[in-house]
Amino acid sequence: MIFRTLIAASAMCAVAAPAFARDLTADEQQARDIYEKVISFRTARGQEQVPAMVEYLAGELKDAGFADSDIEVTDYDSDGEHTQGLMVYYRADGEPAKKPIVLLGHMDVVDALAKDWERPPFTLIEEDGYFFGRGTMDNKYGVTNLTQTFIRLKEEGWTPNRDLVLVFSGDEETGMISTRAQAEYVAENIDPAFVLNSDAGGGVLAPDGSPIFYGVQGAEKTFATFELTITNPGGHSSRPRADNAIYELAHALEKIEAYEFPVRYSDLTRAYFKAAGAVTPGELGDAMIAFADNPKNKKAVKTLRADPETVGTTGTTCIATMLRAGHAENALPQSATATVNCRIFPGVGAKATEETLKDVVDNDAVQFELITDVTESPESKLRPDVLAAIEASLAARGVDAPVIPYMESGGTDGMHYRTKGYDTVAISGAWSKPSDMYAHGLNERLAVDAFYGGLDHWSVILKELAGGTGE
Structure with missing residues (x-):
């Protein structure tokens, strides 16, 4: 996750400044509550906390109106321990006008030892204008953003003209057993038009906080x-x-x-x-x-x-x-x-x-x-409709920056979908300076204003790509 970064685009020139107390909208409060809860699950290898996080997310989505038949929980044995995957369908009304879109995120994290951190790693701490905690960037921000977007759109009464499917894996940071199985299932049973990943991509900021460009991950090493x-x-x-x-x-x-x-x-x-x-x-x-x-x-x-x-x-x-x-x-x-x-x-x-x-x-x-199973994946194209949706999201946030495809130096779930022949690009709503990149390291964090500023990202993109009407 090189470009897993965040910023409130509506306040680009002040992103480095501490966030001050503010009245949150209902959507912002809901997103923060989800974020705080998922950070609290120590979903690292050896802890077997992914099922608890799955149960929580499934409950939130059911409360928002998703039926039991819209939610699939799958079990896997990864590196000798139990983990799970979560799939959630946002179904079109009637016959879909287009093939589905699959949306990726991963629920697990690299472990963090409390004795090494300055703050409790599995407690969301808001301090000095940042949210601190393991997974605040990688990838519980993406999971939170996608989950809250699905809830928000459902509560708005919005209906897509094609099926949208959340696919959250449980061991992306380790064996990718759930990832491989989910990719196989998606290919055999969903056959999407393309796949969008929340676990990479995003905006790059200059030291003064001004936007440089928005990166779209189109390939991986x-x-x-x-x-x-x-x-x-x-x-x-x-x-x-x-x-x-x-x-x-x-x-x-x-x-x-x-x-x-x-x-x-x-x-x-x-x-x-x-x-x-x-x-x-x-x-x-x-x-x-x-x-x-x-x-x-x-x-x-x-x-x-x-x-x-x-x-x-x-x-x-x-x-x-x-x-x-x-x-x-x-x-x-x-x-x-x-x-x-x-x-x-x-x-x-x-x-x-x-x-x-x-x-x-x-x-x-x-x-x-x-000691690893090796997957070498091809490059993916940045489709014109996806590019247009990204540009619409940037415009809605007041950002004027070029959109640039790049090759990820790290690895994500996306590689397994590319090997199945699906164009897969990562397009996180996150923006930050490279100096604020702490994923996998000590004191992982993201800017508070960035968290709230990115909440419309997926909503705009999905409405652009899946049309639909509100009630």
Whole structure:
């Protein structure tokens, strides 16, 4: 979720300022209540809280008028634990005029340890103009926004001219078992015209809070995780040996740290850099344009690879994320294992990346194991009707900014729908500065004014794409 960001577009010049007490509308209060509740569920691996969140969301939707037959709850075993998926149908009246639209979000989060955070991670805290809490961006904002939009439209008496289907997964951050099963079900039973994802896309702001551009995620890099392991006989810690497993693994990781994968590009990434560079101020914008003109420009590559927001768009990245080693403080380690997560540029492949890592490490004693199911998905087109709906949403919020498709450096549920042949684009209602990106990290947050300013986003888009009439 690179562009999972937020801003109140109606107050763009003051987005960084603290939010002050305000009287909330009924829709705003409802959205905040949903947001506060879903943040409270610790829907991380090992906690088995997704079913509780599903029960809550299903109850809210039923209270708004969705029938039991409109709501489907599915059960899955993911990584040895129970999780669920939720699907909600907003049905057309009579014969649908067009094929359905599927809308994605995920209910699970990366875990957060309270001892590491400045505030309780699973309690929504409003402070200094921000909402703090795990999932405030990734992706409980998207789930809240879509859920409240469905409730709001139902209460308005609005009827779409085509079926709209919420599809919320329960393990996007881990095994994606629910995601794969839902994508298979959607392909076999719903066959939508296209898929819209709340888990990426959104607006990018300059340091002064002014809008730069609105990004539409139209492609994703391939997610692959390897475990690198060194084993040896070990022994007593008072009798050190030269082939210490921890040191040997550390040397391998140092080589991976120092290695830069070859520069890669596609028509999409070059078009993205050209368009984004034209509206991005300073050295970064200049580097984007230079790279678009000539991807072999070393100065441009250096600048782009020094920035966490753009490094992933220039090629494959592999980074150590976890370590485990040894079995006793007074014993030499018998094994040491590092987890290395790779985001692979489309077309390269996991096998080729593994071979590159082996060449870089240059140590046959390092054992490699691919521990993820790899999905490589194609690019999706930004349909003219979807583009027009996005532009209508921006106009309704008073935003004048270009809409630019891009490739996601991370991964989302969308990859599994693309592999089924469906154009899938992520179009969050979120806007922010890159410096406010805390997803997966400590003290995740989003601007309070941003939260309220984005609540009309999906309502405008769905009315543009699904027509319909009110009662």
